Amino acid sequence: MRRPVNAAQGHRRSAAGTLVRSRARQGWARVRRAGVPVLLASLAAAIAYAVAAYGLGHAFPFFAPVSAWVALGFTADRQPRRVAELAVGVAVGVLAGDLLVHVIGTGPVQIAVVLAVAALTARFVDRGDLLTTQAGVQAIVIVVLPAARSGGPLDRWTDALVGGVVALLVAALSPQDPRRRVRSLAEEGVAEIAGVLRFLATGLAGGGQADVEEALVRGRASQPVLDQWRTAAGSARQAARVSPAFRRHGPELEALEGAAVLADRAMRNTRVLVRRGVLVVAGGLHDGPPGADGERSPAPDGAEHDLTALAALVDDVRRGAEELAAALGAGATPTLARARLAAAAERADPWTVAPDDWHVQGLVLLLRSLVVDLEEAAGMDPGDARAHLPEM
Structure with missing residues (x-):
C-alpha cells in the first residue's frame, strides 16, 4: 500500500529535521x-x-x-x-x-x-x-x-x-593527554547508539511509526562520529607508542580502538534492527493471505503485534548503552554497564518475549547480536558475553 502524499511529505520533513538535528548535535560536540x-x-x-x-x-x-x-x-x-x-x-x-x-x-x-x-x-x-x-x-x-x-x-x-x-x-x-579526545568521541559514539534505541523503544511502546523511522534516520546520520572515533583512537595509540610520556596509556588506547570497532558493529546491527522494526510497527509483515498482486497487505500500525515486552527490553539495552557511554567518557571501568547489558541479554529470549509472534521473535534475535556487541565493547570476553544469552 502506497503512503499518502501528505504523509510521505511529512515523513520527508521529519527525516530532514532529524538529520539536521543530528548534524547540529555532532557539530556542537566538535566545537566543544x-x-x-x-x-x-x-x-x-x-x-x-x-x-x-x-x-x-x-x-x-x-x-x-x-x-x-x-x-x-x-x-x-x-x-x-x-x-x-x-x-x-x-x-x-x-x-x-x-x-x-x-x-x-x-x-x-x-x-x-x-x-x-x-x-x-x-x-x-x-x-x-x-x-x-x-x-x-x-x-x-x-x-x-x-x-x-x-x-x-x-x-x-x-x-x-x-x-x-x-x-x-x-x-x-600545554601537553594534551591523547586519551581525552578519544574518550570524548567514544562517549559521543555510544551515546548515538543509545539515542537510536531510545527512539526505537518509544516507537515500539506506542506503535508510533514516526519514532521508529526517526531512529533509522538518526542511526544513519551517526556514522561519521563512529568513523572519527576509530581513526582518532588509532592515531592516539600510535602516538603513545613512540612517546615516553604517554606510553603507559597504550593499553587503554588499544582498548578504546577495539571498542570503536565493536561499537561500529553494534550501530550497524542497530540499524538492521530498526529497519525491521519499521516494517513490524507499520504492519508491513502481515500474516494474512496475499492479495491479487501476490503481495501481503499491511495491517494497521502495530495492531497485530504486541510490542510491549520488546519495547521494555530495547529500553533496558538503551540504559546499558548510556552507562557504557558515560564510563568510556570518564575513562572508568564500565561495571554498571556490563551488569545492565548482561541482565538485558539474559532476558533476550524470543519465546518469552513473544511466544506466538515470529515477527517479534525475529526482532529479538537481532537484538541479541546488538547486546553481545555492546557487552564486548564494555570489555567483556566474547564467550562470556554470549553465555548471558538464553539458549535457543
Missing part, C-alpha cells in the same frame, strides 16, 4: 572538543605576531602567526614531533622561497622551480609528509606574495622561525 586547542593556537599566533612586530621590529610579520597556527592547528593532536614537523616545514618553505625568488624572481616557471626545490629539501630534512606539504605551500606563498608587502627576505624566514618556536613552547607547556 576544539574549543581549548583553538584558543591556545589563536593565543600562540598573537604572541608570535607581537614578538616579530614589536620585538624584532618587522613591519609585516605575516609568517609569524601563520607558522604558529599551522604548527598547532585546531585539534588536540599536538605531539611535539608533529608540531616541530609542521613548524620546520613552514620555515624550510619560506627559506627556500626567499633565497630562490631573490635570485630568479617570480612567475609561473619560478613557482615550479621553487616548489620542487622546497619539497625535495624537506624530504631530505625529514621523512614526515606534513613537513613536505607545508614546505611546498609556504614556498608558493613566498613566490606569489611580494616581499615589499611582508618585509625583507630574511625577515620572512625569521618570522616563520618565531612562529614555530612559539608553537613548540605552547605545545610543551
Whole structure:
C-alpha cells in the first residue's frame, strides 16, 4: 500500500529535521572538543605576531602567526614531533622561497622551480609528509606574495622561525593527554547508539511509526562520529607508542580502538534492527493471505503485534548503552554497564518475549547480536558475553 502524499511529505520533513538535528548535535560536540586547542593556537599566533612586530621590529610579520597556527592547528593532536614537523616545514618553505625568488624572481616557471626545490629539501630534512606539504605551500606563498608587502627576505624566514618556536613552547607547556579526545568521541559514539534505541523503544511502546523511522534516520546520520572515533583512537595509540610520556596509556588506547570497532558493529546491527522494526510497527509483515498482486497487505500500525515486552527490553539495552557511554567518557571501568547489558541479554529470549509472534521473535534475535556487541565493547570476553544469552 502506497503512503499518502501528505504523509510521505511529512515523513520527508521529519527525516530532514532529524538529520539536521543530528548534524547540529555532532557539530556542537566538535566545537566543544576544539574549543581549548583553538584558543591556545589563536593565543600562540598573537604572541608570535607581537614578538616579530614589536620585538624584532618587522613591519609585516605575516609568517609569524601563520607558522604558529599551522604548527598547532585546531585539534588536540599536538605531539611535539608533529608540531616541530609542521613548524620546520613552514620555515624550510619560506627559506627556500626567499633565497630562490631573490635570485630568479617570480612567475609561473619560478613557482615550479621553487616548489620542487622546497619539497625535495624537506624530504631530505625529514621523512614526515606534513613537513613536505607545508614546505611546498609556504614556498608558493613566498613566490606569489611580494616581499615589499611582508618585509625583507630574511625577515620572512625569521618570522616563520618565531612562529614555530612559539608553537613548540605552547605545545610543551600545554601537553594534551591523547586519551581525552578519544574518550570524548567514544562517549559521543555510544551515546548515538543509545539515542537510536531510545527512539526505537518509544516507537515500539506506542506503535508510533514516526519514532521508529526517526531512529533509522538518526542511526544513519551517526556514522561519521563512529568513523572519527576509530581513526582518532588509532592515531592516539600510535602516538603513545613512540612517546615516553604517554606510553603507559597504550593499553587503554588499544582498548578504546577495539571498542570503536565493536561499537561500529553494534550501530550497524542497530540499524538492521530498526529497519525491521519499521516494517513490524507499520504492519508491513502481515500474516494474512496475499492479495491479487501476490503481495501481503499491511495491517494497521502495530495492531497485530504486541510490542510491549520488546519495547521494555530495547529500553533496558538503551540504559546499558548510556552507562557504557558515560564510563568510556570518564575513562572508568564500565561495571554498571556490563551488569545492565548482561541482565538485558539474559532476558533476550524470543519465546518469552513473544511466544506466538515470529515477527517479534525475529526482532529479538537481532537484538541479541546488538547486546553481545555492546557487552564486548564494555570489555567483556566474547564467550562470556554470549553465555548471558538464553539458549535457543
